[in-house]
Amino acid sequence: KAGVTQTPRYLIKTRGQQVTLSCSPISGHRSVSWYQQTPGQGLQFLFEYFSETQRNKGNFPGRFSGRQFSNSRSEMNVSTLELGDSALYLCASSIGERARTQGYTFGSGTRLTVV
Amino acid sequence: KQEVTQIPAALSVPEGENLVLNCSFTDSAIYNLQWFRQDPGKGLTSLLLIQSSQREQTSGRLNASLDKSSGRSTLYIAASQPGDSATYLCAVPFLTDSWGKLQFGAGTQVVVTP
Numbered sequence: 001k002a003g004v005t006q007t008p009r010y011l012i013k014t015r016g017q018q019v020t021l022s023c024s025p026i027s028g029h030r031s032v033s034w035y036q037q038t039p040g041q042g043l044q045f046l047f048e049y050f051s052e053t054q055r056n057k058g059n060f061p062g063r064f065s066g067r068q069f070s071n072s073r074s075e076m077n078v079s080t081l082e083l084g085d086s087a088l089y090l091c092a093s094s095i096g097e098r099a100r101t102q103g104y105t106f107g108s109g110t111r112l113t114v115v
Numbered sequence: 116k117q118e119v120t121q122i123p124a125a126l127s128v129p130e131g132e133n134l135v136l137n138c139s140f141t142d143s144a145i146y147n148l149q150w151f152r153q154d155p156g157k158g159l160t161s162l163l164l165i166q167s168s169q170r171e172q173t174s175g176r177l178n179a180s181l182d183k184s185s186g187r188s189t190l191y192i193a194a195s196q197p198g199d200s201a202t203y204l205c206a207v208p209f210l211t212d213s214w215g216k217l218q219f220g221a222g223t224q225v226v227v228t229p
Contacts, residue, residue: 004158006158033216033217035217042219042221042222043204043206043217043219045216045217048216056216058216088156090158090159092159092217102164103147103149103161103164104149104161104217105161106151106158106159106160106161107158108157108158109156109157109158111156
């Protein structure tokens with residue numbers, strides 16, 4: 001079955017611009033989580049959506065936002081980009097209620113470079 | 116607050132040697148622990164998921180053990196190959212939070228030399 005699909009794979013943006021990243025979870029998975037990975041901070045949790053509702057949010061500024069659609073696909077948006085937003089953004093999908101026993105599947109990530 | 120630590124941060128071994136990667140966590144009340152592999156610039160590939168009720172889990176050359184009481188998990192990779200070169204991460208779900216939030220270790224970077 002198809003895995004977690006993230007698009008685009010690479011992005012180059014200028015400071016001050018905004019960007020939207022997309023994640024399509026595994027079919028049947030209703031939970032989507034987003035993580036930011038940088039060399040200095042490692043993997044940091046951004047937010048998690050389940051059935052179109054944000055259930056949890058990490059310690060990121062309000063410039064980072066997301067949403068989930070009725071087909072479970074999710075998007076995250078970063079406004080007013082800063083150089084420090086350059087990172088690999090990873091999306092993870094899980095079945096939802098049973099994620100704690102069934103684990104998470106990650107996508108290949110979107111590499112965002114802010115110049 | 117759950118903290119996850121991985122030691123060593125980096126490891127280099129000759130091909131054929133067994134690999135031993137360690138993961139420790141501060142809160143023993145975990146639901147499960149998941150091991151991932153990450154190749155440079157790529158996403159995470161799930162290797163093994165151990166439930167809190169299990170002591171170990173095996174898949175091919177990989178074996179992961181879990182000792183909740185001591186807050187430790189160990190990933191063993193038998194007869195290492197150059198293709199095993201990658202960063203290995205362990206992660207546990209936050210217990211008091213929703214299920215979508217994982218706490219990761221910083222990872223162990225492995226190099227297997229031919």
